[in-house]
Amino acid sequence: MNTKDRILDAAEKLFADKGLSETSMRAITQAADVNLAAVNYHFGSKEALVQAVFMRRANMLNTERLRLLELAQTAADGAPDLESVLEAYIRPALDMSRDKKAARYIKLLGRAYTDPNSHPGEFLPQQYDAVLEKFKPEFARLLPQLDKLELYWRLHFLVGSLVYCMAGTDSMQMSSLCHLCDPNDTEGMIGRLVGFVAAGMRGPSNTAVALDIQSSAQIVAG
Amino acid sequence: MNTKDRILDAAEKLFADKGLSETSMRAITQAADVNLAAVNYHFGSKEALVQAVFMRRANMLNTERLRLLELAQTAADGAPDLESVLEAYIRPALDMSRDKKAARYIKLLGRAYTDPNSHPGEFLPQQYDAVLEKFKPEFARLLPQLDKLELYWRLHFLVGSLVYCMAGTDSMQMSSLCHLCDPNDTEGMIGRLVGFVAAGMRGPSNTAVALDIQSSAQIVAG
DNA sequence: AAAATAATCAAACGTTCGTTTGAAACATAT
DNA sequence: ATATGTTTCAAACGAACGTTTGATTATTTT
Numbered sequence: 001m002n003t004k005d006r007i008l009d010a011a012e013k014l015f016a017d018k019g020l021s022e023t024s025m026r027a028i029t030q031a032a033d034v035n036l037a038a039v040n041y042h043f044g045s046k047e048a049l050v051q052a053v054f055m056r057r058a059n060m061l062n063t064e065r066l067r068l069l070e071l072a073q074t075a076a077d078g079a080p081d082l083e084s085v086l087e088a089y090i091r092p093a094l095d096m097s098r099d100k101k102a103a104r105y106i107k108l109l110g111r112a113y114t115d116p117n118s119h120p121g122e123f124l125p126q127q128y129d130a131v132l133e134k135f136k137p138e139f140a141r142l143l144p145q146l147d148k149l150e151l152y153w154r155l156h157f158l159v160g161s162l163v164y165c166m167a168g169t170d171s172m173q174m175s176s177l178c179h180l181c182d183p184n185d186t187e188g189m190i191g192r193l194v195g196f197v198a199a200g201m202r203g204p205s206n207t208a209v210a211l212d213i214q215s216s217a218q219i220v221a222g
Numbered sequence: 223m224n225t226k227d228r229i230l231d232a233a234e235k236l237f238a239d240k241g242l243s244e245t246s247m248r249a250i251t252q253a254a255d256v257n258l259a260a261v262n263y264h265f266g267s268k269e270a271l272v273q274a275v276f277m278r279r280a281n282m283l284n285t286e287r288l289r290l291l292e293l294a295q296t297a298a299d300g301a302p303d304l305e306s307v308l309e310a311y312i313r314p315a316l317d318m319s320r321d322k323k324a325a326r327y328i329k330l331l332g333r334a335y336t337d338p339n340s341h342p343g344e345f346l347p348q349q350y351d352a353v354l355e356k357f358k359p360e361f362a363r364l365l366p367q368l369d370k371l372e373l374y375w376r377l378h379f380l381v382g383s384l385v386y387c388m389a390g391t392d393s394m395q396m397s398s399l400c401h402l403c404d405p406n407d408t409e410g411m412i413g414r415l416v417g418f419v420a421a422g423m424r425g426p427s428n429t430a431v432a433l434d435i436q437s438s439a440q441i442v443a444g
Numbered sequence: 445a446a447a448a449t450a451a452t453c454a455a456a457c458g459t460t461c462g463t464t465t466g467a468a469a470c471a472t473a474t
Numbered sequence: 475a476t477a478t479g480t481t482t483c484a485a486a487c488g489a490a491c492g493t494t495t496g497a498t499t500a501t502t503t504t
Binding site for chain 2: 018019021022110111113114115117125128129132133148149150152153154155156157158159160161162163164165167175176177178180181188189192193195196197198199200201202203204205
């Protein structure tokens with residue numbers, strides 16, 4: 001295996017496990033069993049290496065999502081049901097967790113959504129938005145009762161729970177909930193997440209908030 | 223305002239904006255307008271400061287959650303509906319976003335769920351689990367058709383979408399979805415999230431996955 | 445007022461960081 | 475085989491990091 005790929009693998013693993021800033025060039029090159037200067041020689045800088053780590057697998061996830069979407073569309077004569085569309089979006093991300101190496105990218109990507117330091121340029125968001133754009137028409141067709149605003153909020157919530165699952169074991173094992181839930185049961189996780197989100201998206205629009213309380217903000221701020 | 227609080231405020235803001243490792247002692251003390259040595263004098267170390275930042279507001283959020291839960295319980299003669307219980311869990315976190323200073327803690331906490339480096343000891347998880355334990359009986363009562371495993375998975379999904387909203391503006395503005403959604407519309411966000419999650423939790427149990435496809439894992443790994 | 449405790453300060457400590465250097469080793473092409 | 479380009483290597487660079495020091499200034503106690 002060549003130097004470039006060994007560096008990418010080591011960096012991907014360390015970035016996912018420890019974080020970007022917490023991973024030093026020395027740790028990377030030592031794990032990859034290459035010389036310290038190799039990163040700067042092959043990639044230019046640490047920041048460029050971060051980009052390269054993301055770029056390497058960025059296409060995989062999104063092309064697989066689009067493949068599954070098309071597959072669902074043709075299988076249902078252009079009108080797939082909500083569960084199939086959701087699965088096309090969700091499955092590739094969680095399926096990649098099975099492959100040991102790809103799993104690290106998923107973890108890293110899940111983290112990148114909430115970590116402001118993980119954003120490697122502006123290319124990735126554009127790419128992921130482009131995919132979501134292809135899914136929007138299907139959601140609009142399947143959920144005509146939702147106005148755009150309501151739909152977009154629910155897509156945020158979908159992304160939220162998915163990202164949480166992608167970031168994975170760490171965050172979930174932090175909670176006692178995990179004593180029962182097995183984060184390695186990918187198929188179960190996909191099925192349950194698809195079911196949950198499908199029900200959430202089909203739910204009634206704009207339900208009024210029930211609790212009549214003094215604003216928590218003031219209490220909490222005081 | 224005394225030195226200790228000025229440091230806590232500055233650290234909280236910088237931690238939330240830039241991250242833990244990316245925030246230096248010099249940046250903190252400069253923002254707080256105190257001497258560099260003040261952090262070590264008052265807190266002992268940077269790590270101890272991180273803990274102090276979390277500890278300062280950890281109680282607020284959870285006591286407010288329990289207050290709203292009890293409020294919902296008494297208002298409904300011990301049998302609040304699902305929306306009220308969910309609101310009791312969700313509202314305090316998002317309400318705190320209104321207070322400028324507390325908002326930074328929420329952002330920080332949202333990040334801590336996915337960032338392995340943000341975990342400040344083992345105290346916080348215990349505390350947050352303790353709160354969730356008080357909510358579990360209500361969920362079990364309101365959703366008797368769900369077995370424990372299914373319920374816990376759905377609680378994970380709830381936490382996922384909530385944490386995503388808490389981590390806030392950064393992650394959501396990364397997406398084009400945000401052109402319509404206003405992350406500052408706290409009340410709208412609470413209402414929509416409660417509605418979404420309520421529908422998701424009430425959904426049918428263990429829906430089978432629909433797409434009959436070749437495993438994405440292999441394709442993606444290849 | 446004197447003594448004692450607490451807090452602030454400028455300066456420096458030793459480490460680790462990302463990056464650069466120039467020579468050595470390797471590969472390829474003529 | 476010689477020349478050319480590519481990759482690896484040990485060593486060092488300056489900068490930034492968290493922390494410590496010891497003197498100086500405030501505050502409290504007696």
